[in-house]
Amino acid sequence: xxxxxxxxxxxxxxxxxxxxxxxxxxxxxxxxxxxxxxxxxxxxxxxxxxxxxxxxxxxxxxxxxxxxxxxxxxxxxxxxxxxxxxxxxxxxxxxxxxxxxxxxxxxxxxxxxxxxxxxxxxxxxxxxxxxxxxxxxxxxxxxxxxxxxxxxxxxxxxxxxxxxxxxxxxxxxxxxxxxxxxxxxxxxxxxxxxxxxxxxxxxxxxxxxxxxxxxxxxxxxxxxxxxxxxxxxxxxxxxxxxxxxxxxxxxxxxxxxxxxxxxxxxxxxxxxxxxxxxxxxxxxxxxxxxxxxxxxxxxxxxxxxxxxxxxxxxxxxxxxxxxxxxxxxxxxxxxxxxxxxxxxxxxxxxxxxxxxxxxxxxxxxxxxxxxxxxxxxxxxxxxxxxxxxxxxxxxxxxxxxxxxxxxxxxxxxxxxxxxxxxxxxxxxxxxxxxxxx
Ligand SMILES: [Zn+2]
Numbered sequence: 001x002x003x004x005x006x007x008x009x010x011x012x013x014x015x016x017x018x019x020x021x022x023x024x025x026x027x028x029x030x031x032x033x034x035x036x037x038x039x040x041x042x043x044x045x046x047x048x049x050x051x052x053x054x055x056x057x058x059x060x061x062x063x064x065x066x067x068x069x070x071x072x073x074x075x076x077x078x079x080x081x082x083x084x085x086x087x088x089x090x091x092x093x094x095x096x097x098x099x100x101x102x103x104x105x106x107x108x109x110x111x112x113x114x115x116x117x118x119x120x121x122x123x124x125x126x127x128x129x130x131x132x133x134x135x136x137x138x139x140x141x142x143x144x145x146x147x148x149x150x151x152x153x154x155x156x157x158x159x160x161x162x163x164x165x166x167x168x169x170x171x172x173x174x175x176x177x178x179x180x181x182x183x184x185x186x187x188x189x190x191x192x193x194x195x196x197x198x199x200x201x202x203x204x205x206x207x208x209x210x211x212x213x214x215x216x217x218x219x220x221x222x223x224x225x226x227x228x229x230x231x232x233x234x235x236x237x238x239x240x241x242x243x244x245x246x247x248x249x250x251x252x253x254x255x256x257x258x259x260x261x262x263x264x265x266x267x268x269x270x271x272x273x274x275x276x277x278x279x280x281x282x283x284x285x286x287x288x289x290x291x292x293x294x295x296x297x298x299x300x301x302x303x304x305x306x307x308x309x310x311x312x313x314x315x316x317x318x319x320x321x322x323x324x325x326x327x328x329x330x331x332x333x334x335x336x337x338x339x340x341x342x343x344x345x346x347x348x349x350x351x352x353x354x355x356x357x358x359x360x361x362x363x364x365x366x367x368x369x370x371x372x373x374x375x376x377x378x379x380x381x382x383x384x385x386x387x388x389x390x391x392x393x394x395x396x397x398x399x400x401x402x403x404x405x406x407x408x409x410x411x412x413x414x415x416x417x418x419x420x421x422x423x424x425x426x427x428x429x430x431x432x433x434x435x436x437x
Contacts, residue, residue: 087143
């Protein structure tokens with residue numbers, strides 16, 4: 001059965017082989033999805049307790065993926081070659097999503113399709129177990145001819161949840177499709193659907209059919225019994241249930257419903273004020289809580305997620321990130337399990353810290369040295385003891401070749417090699433003394 005399905009994919013792929021590699025042309029009917037419609041190739045136990053919210057990493061930035069004869073593992077970017085590859089094993093690169101798509105529209109659309117269900121979308125790599133939805137490329141990366149596939153899911157546990165699955169959506173195949181942003185969204189939702197226990201069904205408006213949104217006009221996971229197949233003219237027996245299937249009901253069964261309360265979480269952001277200054281490499285510290293359950297805290301720079309955390313210490317979330325120097329809008333968002341958001345915006349100047357400013361690491365400082373002292377950490381800079389190039393209230397220490405606060409005491413430094421000599425001297429027991437004034 002598996003073999004037969006694979007052969008049909010190859011046939012469709014061959015029909016599309018004439019398409020120029022660099023100019024994907026949309027033509028129906030290519031199979032829009034290469035996912036093998038068969039029960040699990042690899043038994044995978046659900047690793048989440050009932051009610052735990054699953055995480056989907058929506059990745060528009062591409063990356064390197066390892067096609068291996070091994071279970072799919074989103075954390076390691078390993079896809080199961082037996083399921084998704086027409087070229088055997090090896091490393092492949094998926095390009096980032098092309099310009100020309102309205103990514104914000106696509107993202108909001110995907111979030112909306114999954115809103116009723118107990119999943120949340122993040123756009124930066126999660127620390128915990130998750131499903132990945134990578135959006136980019138044209139399918140040739142996996143050995144399919146360009147334009148042959150809209151997407152394919154590395155669904156080791158087809159008919160159940162592939163907890164660490166990877167869903168590939170080939171954006172370039174959508175380039176010339178009518179209503180391409182909605183269709184791209186529909187493919188992402190469809191391929192993720194395969195990782196969440198869904199198989200193809202014929203209902204035109206269902207996300208698990210092949211019917212284009214230009215023809216069905218709208219798409220959703222329908223809660224209603226449907227014949228398996230890809231469109232009303234192309235039916236097949238169901239693989240995952242007897243008789244009919246039902247995408248909406250199966251998501252309810254395998255994923256569960258999202259909590260429905262509407263109280264937003266509380267959020268306090270530490271050490272940031274609107275109009276303030278922040279180093280280009282930074283760590284945001286926020287306290288967030290929600291009576292009905294927190295999901296995560298996310299940090300955005302100019303609307304792009306640059307990091308998130310779902311692993312607080314108590315109520316404290318720490319998210320590290322970086323941005324180019326200059327003016328940016330930094331937003332911190334607390335999100336609860338129901339999807340309620342509390343957002344704080346800060347217009348900030350991203351610039352390295354001046355000598356004397358308090359710091360956490362060397363990279364935050366203009367002088368690239370964050371000195372540790374018994375009175376706290378401060379930025380400093382290297383100097384020439386003969387030229388006296390240090391700012392006021394600082395003196396050049398000839399042994400360290402660094403400016404030292406004249407009111408400071410013993411000194412060491414944080415982190416990398418730039419500062420390690422300071423640390424080494426401090427460990428040697430040297431005490432810095434006032435040299436000026
Ligand atoms: Zn499919």
